[in-house]
Amino acid sequence: MNKKFLFSMVLAPVAAMAFQVGAWVGGPGQYPQPTQQNVQAFQDLQGTHLDLISYFALFDINDWNATAQYANVAKNNGSTLVVTWMANGYNAQELVNGKADNYIREYAKGVKGFGDEIWLRPLHEANGDWYDWGVGKSGAGNTDANVAEAFRHIVKIFKEEGVTNVKWVWTTNASNQGSGTTLTGNYPGDEYVDYISIDGYNWGTCQSWSSWQTFSQVFKKAYNALANINKPLFIAEISSSERGGNKAEWITDMFEHFATDFSRVFAVMWFSQSKEANEGDWALNTSQAAVDAWKAGIAKMKAMAPESSSSEAVIESSSSVNSSSSTTAIRTGGITDKFSFRQQGGKLLLQVDRAMTASVVQFDYQGRILWQSAMQKFTPGKHTLDVPEAGTRSIYRLNVQR
Incomplete structure (x- = not known):
């Protein structure tokens, strides 16, 4: 026939998107921030420039003035600040109903005044049960529908304020956790999103409930689920434990996937901070082999289309x-x-x-x-x-x- x-x-x-490298750079102390010193230390560690710098801002606690110092660090470094904007203390319906509007609007004014491009990813990992806006959080009253509407509500406030220097990032966790959660159900719509991203970690055997997973085992299901969303895709948070396997080989394998069956990924952002109480040995420099694998992977991706x-x-x-x-x-x-x-x-x-x-x-x-x-x-x-x-x-x- x-x-x-x-x-x-x-x-x-996706105009002119060479592969980009970013990180939550970590640093000394329990609550490190992306200061110029910490950013430079990470760049020295990986031997190359950071395109994207991660920062976590909490609603009502971190206003734009708190964020601005790190936005300027990124600007002066020739990088872009990627703000994980965490609505702690609010469920999705409260955001829809305007409970945080004053804070959001003032933040929007600050971003507008900054002028340079900044990436905002509010309500990330909503397909989990650990955040106040999470669909899986028991008793919070969150659904895919009202989480998506809360995201749209935030973007609309920025539009009302005439903010044009934001790239909006929607993030799914690599796996669902909690009743009613889906990988893409809370997506707010193409009109409200510039980039899509995935967060995922190989916990290895650092927890009683965890086991070693390959990069593909962590990310493939979410990557496939996002196939029908026509937006540039990157990995906004990623790391691997040393426990239960070979972290350096895991990193090498990750870059192999970026060059082959994960070729939509235009950027990767390593979460480089090990947590207390054995939550996870996430820092990049838990071994020299891991650092070397990261450096080799970056060099490979840059060399593919230099x-x-x-x-x-x-x-x-x-x-x-x-x-x-x-x-x-x-x-x-x-x-x-x-x-x-x-x-x-x-x-x-x-x-x-x-x-x-x-x-x-x-x-x-x-x-x-x-x-x-x-x-x-x-x-x-x-x-x-x-x-x-x-x-x-x-x-x-x-x-x-x-």
């Missing part, structure tokens, strides 16, 4: 006939490149606005590379590429050589 397909193209907002920038387009197929196109832009070396894709009759039509050297990569939503063109020179104008028919939603990535 002659099958015909309708290809509808929606651009994923001279390129990229943008992505999502193509969806069905059993009807039609075609559509879309246009996007990426910045490479200070130049904005505009290009458009059109899928038609088994061909990928690419139009570029200037001469460039680039390759096209097609992969599915599980991160599996389906096809990749050779790096080739494109002149300004239209070009036709023969691509395999995926029969499923695919991502086409244009890698442009600087």
